[in-house]
Amino acid sequence: MSKQHVKMTVNGKKVEALVEPRTLLIHFLREDLSLTGPHIGCDTTHCGACTVDLDGKSVKSCTVFAVQADGSEITTIEGIAHADGTLHAIQEAFRQYHGLQCGFCTPGMITRAYRLLQDNPNPTEAEIRYGISGNLCRCTGYQNIVRAIQAAAQQLSAAKEAAE
């Protein structure tokens, strides 16, 4: 079973590696690249803790082979904050609105919310709930997660208007 050469851009950095075809993207990120932000939760395509951004789309990295991601651009939770280390508006909103308790689902939740707000900058509450329906949180009951995403959406829209 021959190894495959893969190249991708992860959080803006070019990476290359030889991987076994059966290597799941989540394992490649966590074990080969030491990006342990994306979590392995259910490992059965339900919980979304492993969510990453692949070529501008949210995917569950436990259900994608690393070889399928050859040539792609990937963003993980490690790539969401600004280059100077200050938090992204979504991260800041999760902190401020207490959008987490144990924190296990949070990397996936924020990575998903990041893409959701790019696709739909002003979502309704129903659109937020539908948009994060592939991410399970067993602590919060989602109320504060939804509030955090709403607050981030407002903040990002206001910042965009100010910039224009």
Next chain:
Amino acid sequence: MIPGAFDYHRPSSLADAVKLMGSLGDDATILAGGQSLIPMMKLRLAAPEHLVDLGGLGELRTIDVKGSAITLGAMVTQTEIIASEALAAVVPILRETSTQIADPQVRNCGTVGGNVANGDPSNDMPAIMQALDATYVLYGPNGSREVKAREFYSGSYVTAREPHEILSAIRITAPPAGHGYAYEKQKRKIGDYATAAAAVILTLSGGRCTAASIALTNVAETALFARDAGAALVGTGLDAAAIAKAVAAAKAIASPSGDVRGPADFRLQVAGVMVARAIGKARSRVR
């Protein structure tokens, strides 16, 4: 969980993919979106020696709408179906169904070809394609052939596709403009498979039903085309008696098993309720 080892192939054309499948024989499995296959491989319920990834075949990722003639490439994702205004304008039941499949991340990867081809009776698109009387295009070493969706499924994970054949596209003739449609899916939670679900497509003229097509998801070994249920509506004004007849005809061919979604009797009852609701919603959408 880590899948068993396999060799990975990523052909860049359908012709190459067909050739590969022909030469690798029964040890090869086709990888489309992977949202069913990869979980199965992680559980070692599937352990192919070779995976042929269709992800490099841009030619299978097209949505072609020419009047009422539609060709859906097999690698079109559920997300792409939802996003297609051209498709929603002529066959809106496809968008309605895709929005009820799994969750955003899975819909970004999961393909319509994989959904119809793998033969899982809990998948949603097989019933839709039967309701639409769609045709599947299958490519093998000896060229292509076409199989009607209504004749494709013979058992749980058993279909008319030969192991080395690739389902490349789905051809659909859009129902007449102004048709009513609905896909009603009862599920325990978002992202779940159906406890039972029903697809209804109907046309009315002067208040009378002139054509009706009904299909069911996850209440038998395969998705079911409920021919008699649809026939029970034709010629009627979709009154309560006609709907009751259609519901009875649909339930008569359903044989759900008891599972985590409920006992068999309950799931059969739900199937009837889904048929009645889908007829009502489809009627309300007739223009």
